[in-house]
Amino acid sequence: MTAGITLKDRFGYMVWMRHFELACLEGVPSREIHGELHTAVGQEAISAGMVGYLTKEDAMCSTHRNHMHAIAKGVDMRSMMAEIFERSTGLCGGFGGHMHLFDPALKFSATGIVGAGVPVALGHAYATRLKGNNAIAVAVVGDGAVNTGAFHEAMNMAGALKLPMVVLVENNEWAISVPFSAASATETIAERAPSWGAHGVRVDGLNVEEVAAAFGDAVQRARAGGGPSIIEAMCYRFRGHFEGDADMYRAKEEKERRRAADPLEITKAKLIERGLATEGELAEVERSVAAALAEMLAAVRNDPFPDPSQARRYVFAE
Amino acid sequence: MTAGITLKDRFGYMVWMRHFELACLEGVPSREIHGELHTAVGQEAISAGMVGYLTKEDAMCSTHRNHMHAIAKGVDMRSMMAEIFERSTGLCGGFGGHMHLFDPALKFSATGIVGAGVPVALGHAYATRLKGNNAIAVAVVGDGAVNTGAFHEAMNMAGALKLPMVVLVENNEWAISVPFSAASATETIAERAPSWGAHGVRVDGLNVEEVAAAFGDAVQRARAGGGPSIIEAMCYRFRGHFEGDADMYRAKEEKERRRAADPLEITKAKLIERGLATEGELAEVERSVAAALAEMLAAVRNDPFPDPSQARRYVFAE
Amino acid sequence: MARNLNLSQCISEALHLEMERDPSVVVIGEDVGMQGGVFGATRGLQKKFGSTRVVDTPISESAITGMGVGLALEGYRPILEIMFVDFIGVCLDQVYNAIAKNHYMSGGRVRMPIVIKTAGGCIGSGAQHSQCLWGLFAHLPGLKVVAPSNPYDAKGLMASAVESDDPVVFIEHKGLLLKRAEDFTFGSDVPSDRYTVPIGEAKVLRSGNDLTLVTLSGTVAPAMKAAEIVEAAGIGVEVIDLRSVVPLDMKTVAESVAKTGRILVVDEDYLSFGLSAEIVTRLIEAGVNLKSVKRLAVPDVPIPGALSLEEVVVPNAGSIQAAIEEMMGKQ
């Protein structure tokens, strides 16, 4: 199940994802982004692992930490960046902000409420039954979301109705300052899947091939009428929960040790070791992507801000 | 684990429970009970199975169908009946009504919101940790409550904190008109227990001895620090969801067949078969209990109604 | 001539017509299918349109409401049943953080044509089963809030709610759902064909020159009764049925109060921080001259279980009459 995407392709996506976050970081000290910013630096292999398996007809419901998910779904990065940088050219005209990316054409949406995206994915999954097509719905959540009531209610219904829903859990082992091990009644999230009539598997979220294989299986199972799946991808949040988070709750030693296992470096090493690319080629990929994103950011910075006179629109349909 | 309660004792409790409900039914056509009334006729063996294992220090959180649970916890039936019949002498002075029985001395409470009692039981269970005593908390719910978010959140925390909580699920196979089999992603509720770090068992809820044994085990496990348990007791609701429910959603054939398996008759037969009581003795038990409850009802009917001038009290503490 | 049906049947009739007219309409909730709703307001829908479009769900209101969001994003018009409005607390997040805001947060790119169909009002059963809560929804931007008082409006407003591109919280009154059409003194004639009643237009049910009585839902009938009684004493009460809380038809209310100079708001919801204060304040802001102002609502107490207590906190014809007489200095 490589979906015709090579490891080098996935590395390329990971580089775009990493550098997209780095570009966003520039907006924080400058106050161009005046609210919270949550980045997923270190979790690239998970989103890159989703690439290639979904169509426009498939839906994806994401979280507060959503940029990489959107990129994986194919959302236009320029519009995303403009939304994050609070411009009128943004994906939502600046009305949403970074936690509220909506791309109806790609059936992508995000929410700032932990767990709330899973019932929305359930609705997308149910729509495929009404339409009788073989589209599926994907919900991406963090480990913390699994303990919300919304997660349980939506998973139970997905299982009871055997709906085509894939839940990808990014288990970075922390929900802000609360460790997964302290919050969960079970050692793993995957082992809970049967209690929702779902297939469950835990994978190494730093290994993009492992994630891709598991995601591909789950998507195939969903399309084939096999019902919901939960993929628990183990990873680590390289930065604070949000930009500005002092992050004193994670030991310095732990942070250094875990950050040393960088999914980009791991993938790079694989590509070189397998002779699929040279150090130089991959450095060139990074350089060109970084340049492209610098250019994108420069352009976004020339975009206009939303017109204050429009602030009262869109409460009700016009 | 008989808790020194004989089968004949339990039969006696079942008779009290059955006839308590029958007495309440009299208040419906007469409009003495002007709201919904939910009875548990047919589910007596479950509540009677709880008798003997709990102390005043143990808490019980119940549901809309709560009368038998309260009797099992030892709540004064006279005060309960007065509350249900909307009298000022009621357990809550008439402010609560039949779905809202509160007996702080016995740590008994009920709620009309499905699933909402389980987090409350979690609080009681946590209190035992704060106090360092070996009390436990019991939540009784129906099969429908298991699919609420509140149930999941509370069970997960009980499992994560290994709290002394026993959840007794009365699985009467229906949540109003929705069959358990259509609502649940799993065949049984018991099999879900491990996903909450809990022990799970399914028992015949018409067999009071089986319920008692399972409940006794769970209580002992909780007191011994073994964490939460879920007991799924299979049963059938003999009457409509509430009095006045046309109950067209359950086939006549099913209702007749299932009502034929009456826990009181089953227990009676056992007692006679084992030579623990004669038909006559048991008939006498029923007669005397019925008489006592008729007397109680007559007395309750002479109780005053709540004083309307008091209706604005108790919003805030005085 | 009133047809022989009750208010809940009029609603199910509206739903039948909407589902026939528009294949994107689906109904999701507890007991809406096989049973046809605990009050019968969805009767016959599952038989007619199948269990895929009319879905019986587990007791999972967060899943129901979130599912509605996903379905709306897929181009459907979900009707989500929350059996009693009292239960909204378990799923309000999806209602006010997603359903009410997604249109705005997306800069108008997505729409949420969702009906949250629920039953409110007091018919016994105490504090957790007797609330109205329209004041709560009305405070949260992005939701239209409808509460009909009679069969004609119930059917026509439901049609409008389903065809609306905005989310509509449709609050039926438990005390009216099983009442027969012919027992209504107004709105009892219900055409069997489809028709709509526009959302946001109040109705003057009775004209009078002395006092304007504004109310909605279950207290309209007792208000009409009280108005008739005081008419004997020569008091002319103009009774306005708001029909919706959002949008609030202040034009109709202000015109009436400009004439009578007296406003009595009767509200079965809680008194404070709700509908009654909003109406009074908007009249002041509109510069309407007020000789006398009164609010009659549930006096910021939960609904008690016992009838003897309930009767004194829920407005009824007697307390409405007393309020009118007090305002007219007639007691």
Place this chain on the structure above:
Amino acid sequence: MARNLNLSQCISEALHLEMERDPSVVVIGEDVGMQGGVFGATRGLQKKFGSTRVVDTPISESAITGMGVGLALEGYRPILEIMFVDFIGVCLDQVYNAIAKNHYMSGGRVRMPIVIKTAGGCIGSGAQHSQCLWGLFAHLPGLKVVAPSNPYDAKGLMASAVESDDPVVFIEHKGLLLKRAEDFTFGSDVPSDRYTVPIGEAKVLRSGNDLTLVTLSGTVAPAMKAAEIVEAAGIGVEVIDLRSVVPLDMKTVAESVAKTGRILVVDEDYLSFGLSAEIVTRLIEAGVNLKSVKRLAVPDVPIPGALSLEEVVVPNAGSIQAAIEEMMGKQ
């Protein structure tokens, strides 16, 4: 002389003192323990009182709030943290159907001495992270609702909230929590010993004869600023900090408006069906003479993501000044 601490430290100081004073006080919520709260308002508590009395929980607000009910029934005084008030929708059921009603439903037999500690107000992050919602809580009977504007009140009101036998929704303002005491022009001197500020008493922060400005929480400082600016133009603005929405101290407000004849309510919560209308209506009911009335609040729109949009919907010193000048016919 203001001590060198920020508002969140003043709250944690209050919590330290209450937990020392009363062993029945426990703190439960997300990130309240090891991290000491996302704003530091519970810092040091877990180290001092242990992880049994100061509990870090999963993201399970229904469990947190329900747990509070059970603990209250066991004689404890739980302080339940809901990180942002915006998230209350996932657990409002326990808050308004149990915490707010159990005392009443039990006929006074049980008490719910619970503090729901949460952060409201707008500091960016858009529609799901910027709300105040005190109008929502205030509509629901049985809850006291407190929202301090400065360090002195924050510490004293928290002490009162914890010792109260009633449930108290304690809404901190995100924009104030990290502000240093010395940067407040009022309430900056915070004694290190325990003291209480009574719940239900508004404070006149500034006296004036022309106009009464009533507000609370994050908009008090901008209101004071606007009042100073217009003073130059000879406009005397009396600024009242409500400090609590329930109970609502109408005595203080009415006395001031009786003097000025003009009322401007500034509210960072949504405009309609909320605080501002309740105040205006109670003034009318109290027979206070009103020359001029104005409400400045979030105009019934969700809070937008972009700053350029946010600035025009959230009240600030500029829009408050404009409102004052408009009322005084000075623009």
